[in-house]
Amino acid sequence: MIMLAGRAHAISLAGDSTGWGAMAVVRTQLQSIAEEAADSAKVDVQRRVAIVVDGDGPKSAAENAFIEAMQKRNVASIVMDSSLSHQILHVFLLHGETTERAINEKFSLRCTRTALEVKTLNGAEREVRMLGTFMRETTDTVNVRSTGILPADQKKDDQGLLQRMLTPFIVVGGAIVIVYLFFTVRS
Numbered sequence: 001m002i003m004l005a006g007r008a009h010a011i012s013l014a015g016d017s018t019g020w021g022a023m024a025v026v027r028t029q030l031q032s033i034a035e036e037a038a039d040s041a042k043v044d045v046q047r048r049v050a051i052v053v054d055g056d057g058p059k060s061a062a063e064n065a066f067i068e069a070m071q072k073r074n075v076a077s078i079v080m081d082s083s084l085s086h087q088i089l090h091v092f093l094l095h096g097e098t099t100e101r102a103i104n105e106k107f108s109l110r111c112t113r114t115a116l117e118v119k120t121l122n123g124a125e126r127e128v129r130m131l132g133t134f135m136r137e138t139t140d141t142v143n144v145r146s147t148g149i150l151p152a153d154q155k156k157d158d159q160g161l162l163q164r165m166l167t168p169f170i171v172v173g174g175a176i177v178i179v180y181l182f183f184t185v186r187s
Contacts, residue, residue: 022098022110022112023058023061025098025112025138025140026058026061026096026098026112026114027058027061027065028138029112029114029136029138030058030061030062030065030114030116031065031068031069032136033065033114033116033118033134033136034062034065034066034068034069035069035072036134037066037069037089037091037116037118037131037132037134038066038069038070038072038073038089040131040132041089041118041120041131042120043070043073043075043087043089043120044087045073045074045075045076046076047076047077047085047086047087048076048077048078048079048084048085048086048087049070049075049077049078049079049085049087049088049089050078050079050080050081050082050084050085050087050088050089051063051066051067051070051078051079051080051088051089051091052080052082052088052089052090052091053066053091053092053093054090054091054092054093055091055092055093055094056093056096057093057095057096058093058096059093062091062093062116063080066089066091070089082121086122086123086124087120087121087122088120088121088122088126089118089120090118090119090120090121091116091117091118092116092117092118093116094115094116094117094133095113095114095115095135096113096114096115097112097113098110098111098112098113099111100142102144103141105144106143106144107141107142107143107144108141108142108144109139109140109141110139110140110141110142111137111138111139112137112138112139113135113136113137114135114136114137115133115134115135115136116133116134117132117133117134118131118132118134119131
């Protein structure tokens with residue numbers, strides 16, 4: 001598991017010890033990335049900055065994280081329309097995923113990953129400066145009953161059981177249809 005910039009890797013035990021759902025974890029990851037990217041963006045705080053978010057994922061949460069990070073740095077004005085500013089912070093959502101794997105019947109291991117690519121475009125010529133790809137991964141232990149999601153291992157067993165029960169009925173039913181059609185067509 002990769003953790004960038006020395007961020008804490010959280011493994012907690014109990015129901016979801018923080019009381020947070022997966023979206024709260026994603027928001028925390030986005031805020032962490034926004035803080036790091038804002039530090040390396042080197043924007044002129046006296047001028048207007050446009051924030052543009054593209055890609056698949058929680059665009060609104062990413063926008064809010066970057067707006068908050070810029071406000072903490074006392075940026076004069078933040079806009080969402082890139083045509084209104086000569087300083088653009090462009091964020092592309094590369095990857096966002098939450099997976100769960102059963103530990104036992106009570107707990108599952110939840111892994112939440114977020115990856116963004118961030119660049120700045122400055123001046124009328126839109127000079128591009130790549131800030132980099134930022135990734136966060138958080139792993140914690142959650143109560144299976146509280147999530148309402150069956151762990152991946154349990155889903156596979158349930159599908160196998162359903163298949164084992166239906167297969168004989170399908171085979172016998174198919175044989176009966178074939179015999180019936182054989183005698184009906186023959187006469």
